[in-house]
Amino acid sequence: MLADLHMHSTASDGALDPAELMRRASEAGVELIALTDHDCVDGLESAAKTAGELGMRWVSGVEMSAQWYGHTLHILGYAFDPLHPVMMQSLAEVRDGRWRRAEQIDKRLAAKRMPGAYEGAVAAQLAAGGQADQPPGRPHFADWMVTAGHVSDRGEAFRKWLGSGKLGDIKQHWPTLPEVVQQIRSAGGIAVVAHPWLYGLTRSKLRALLREFAAAGGRGIEVANGKQPVEQVAYLGKLWVEFGFLASCGSDFHTPDSPWTGLGKMTALPPDCEPVWDDRLFAS
Numbered sequence: 001m002l003a004d005l006h007m008h009s010t011a012s013d014g015a016l017d018p019a020e021l022m023r024r025a026s027e028a029g030v031e032l033i034a035l036t037d038h039d040c041v042d043g044l045e046s047a048a049k050t051a052g053e054l055g056m057r058w059v060s061g062v063e064m065s066a067q068w069y070g071h072t073l074h075i076l077g078y079a080f081d082p083l084h085p086v087m088m089q090s091l092a093e094v095r096d097g098r099w100r101r102a103e104q105i106d107k108r109l110a111a112k113r114m115p116g117a118y119e120g121a122v123a124a125q126l127a128a129g130g131q132a133d134q135p136p137g138r139p140h141f142a143d144w145m146v147t148a149g150h151v152s153d154r155g156e157a158f159r160k161w162l163g164s165g166k167l168g169d170i171k172q173h174w175p176t177l178p179e180v181v182q183q184i185r186s187a188g189g190i191a192v193v194a195h196p197w198l199y200g201l202t203r204s205k206l207r208a209l210l211r212e213f214a215a216a217g218g219r220g221i222e223v224a225n226g227k228q229p230v231e232q233v234a235y236l237g238k239l240w241v242e243f244g245f246l247a248s249c250g251s252d253f254h255t256p257d258s259p260w261t262g263l264g265k266m267t268a269l270p271p272d273c274e275p276v277w278d279d280r281l282f283a284s
Helices: 018-028 044-055 085-111 117-127 138-147 154-162 177-186 203-215 232-244
Strands: 061-068 071-078 190-193 220-225 246-250
Touching: 018 044, 061 085, 071 177, 071 246, 085 117, 085 138, 085 177, 117 138, 117 177, 138 154, 177 190, 177 203, 190 203, 190 246, 203 232, 220 232, 232 246
Parallel strands: 190 220, 220 246
Antiparallel strands: 061 071, 071 190
């Protein structure tokens, strides 16, 4: 079965609206699918309807921001109730934080002689089909920086200004790792660490993160994120065994223009991994 459990729509920082995203995933042969927008479930209803019409197996999803000892992490939630009061309140609080973060990024870029970033990011978001009631994300700021001539492409924007450790990397608005895991579990879902390899942690710190995640009730790790090197997937597969986790996989698709991500395009999970979709919650 081809499962793609990590992708983004215009409800957050993706380029395709939820229904079109589902149609393209179906054309790519995806059989089990989750839409995992950043701290947002606004696209789930449309995506679920379209996925069902196309005969794909659907599970609710979200990618929630968390803070762990100064590191910003992403935690994937699956098979939860999007209308659960705890989930709705937690996402509303984080959305407010994202608005404040956008305002802070604007001020910091203005101090570096790049005024108008906030308005430019909102314009980039709307031009990409995004929703006006959603806060602009760092990719939208990056797109504005390209248009305004401050950088040559998105990659340069993140390397110089918006990526980890740069002025656009504002962490203080995110809940803690245990809080996010508990929010997902309270809504009846499963918590999974997204792309563990991308946080720049040493192997010992990664193990410390996973120990705390497991103690909080976390159930899995994203062993394969897009076209990840086989040796990285193999190492994460070993951690799956060590911690008794379930294994997830996803393309982390944002836009059709990306040369390194495609719907349903992921490095294969190690054959001995127990996939997250074997959990009983995926059958409910």
